[in-house]
Amino acid sequence: MIPNLDLIKINDNLPLIKQFLEDLIIKPRVDIRKWSEITKQTPTLKIGYIGQHLTSLILGMEGGRTGARGHDIIDGTEVKSCTKVDQSDKCKDCGERLMRSEVICFNCESENIKRNDDSKWLFSIRSLEELNQYKELDRVFLLISDYPNFKDNDFTSVRFEAFEIYPRNPRMPNFNFLIDNHYNNIYLPKINNNQKTNPMNFHPYSFQFYLCNPIKIFSCIIDNIDTNATINITKYINPNVDRTNLVSEEMPIELLSYNELINFVTNNDFDSIIKPNLTNQNQSRQQLLSSISRNKNTWKASMPFLNEIARNTIPLREIVSLTQTNSYRRN
Known part of the structure; x- marks a missing residue:
C-alpha cells in the first residue's frame, strides 16, 4: 500500500x-x-x-x-x-423514459417520476x-x-x-x-x-x-x-x-439487516469490537440489545457506523445469481 x-x-x-x-x-x-x-x-x-x-x-x-x-x-x-449523474428516469404511471431535467412526464403529464440511482x-x-x-x-x-x-x-x-x-x-x-x-x-x-x-x-x-x-x-x-x-x-x-x-x-449501520445486527452485538467481544462504535460509551451489551427494535432509526442512534475492526467480524451475504428471462425490446 x-x-x-x-x-x-x-x-x-x-x-x-x-x-x-x-x-x-x-x-x-x-x-x-x-x-x-x-x-x-x-x-x-x-x-x-x-x-x-x-x-x-x-x-x-x-x-x-x-x-x-x-x-x-x-x-x-x-x-x-x-x-x-443524469441517469435515465422513468414515469411511474405510464412507464415512459424521462431525462433527469424533466419534472413532468411528456407523455401523461404525471409528476410521479422514479429517479434512478443504480x-x-x-x-x-x-x-x-x-x-x-x-x-x-x-x-x-x-x-x-x-x-x-x-x-x-x-x-x-x-x-x-x-x-x-x-x-x-x-x-x-x-x-x-x-x-x-x-x-x-x-x-x-x-x-x-x-x-x-x-x-x-x-x-x-x-x-x-x-x-x-x-x-x-x-x-x-x-x-x-x-x-x-x-x-x-x-x-x-x-x-x-x-x-x-x-x-x-466507516460503514453505515443501516446497511445491516436486523438479524445481522443482533448477531453482531451478541457474538462479538463488547469492549474491543462493539463499544468503540457506540455513541454512548456507558451503554452495556444488554442495554444495547434492549434498545434495538426493528426500527432502523434506533440502530443509528446507538451505533451510526461500524469501523473496520467491527466490519471484519461480519460475513459477506450469499450472492444469488438471477437468470435473465426477458430480452431487450424496443417499444
Missing part, C-alpha cells in the same frame, strides 16, 4: 484537478445540456476515459498509453469509473487468466460521480469521490472473495448452461462495498453545476502518502 514514488510525475495536483473539472466536466456539461433541451437526447457525458484522466491527476501518475488494453495507470492500477462499477471476468489478474493487482481505483443530495431531489450539486482497494493486502480479503465467487459460482455455471453472462456488479456504498474496506482518497463537490459552479475539494490524500495506516470508510 506504499505508492511507487518514482512513478509520481504529475505535481501541483489540486490546482490541476480543479482546472480539469472546469474544462472537462463543467464547461462541456453546459453545452450538452443546452443541446439536450433541443434534441431530447440524454445529456450524460460518459465518464470512462475522463475518469482515467482524473485518476492520473489524483494519483500523480501518468497513464499506460494503451487505451482500452494494458495498464490504466503506469504502476498497474486498475481504474473503474461509474456515474449516477449505476455501478463493472468487473468483467471471463477467464481464469482475467480472474488471477484481478487478484494479483496491487491497487484498484474506484471513481464515482453522483448527487450528494439525491434523496432530496437536488440535482444541482455533483460529487466526485475516489476509493482504493488493495486486493493482495490482508486488510481487504473480501474483494478477492467476491470476484472468485462471481467467476466460479455465477459466470462458469451460466457459460456451461449456455446462458447470458454479465460482469460482476459492484455497487457503490453498498454492504459489499464497505466490507471490502475501501480507503477514500478524494472527495469533491461541485455546487450549482449548471449555473454558477463552485468546486470544493473536501478530501485529498497526496499521491506520495503511504496508505498502510489510513482509515477505511
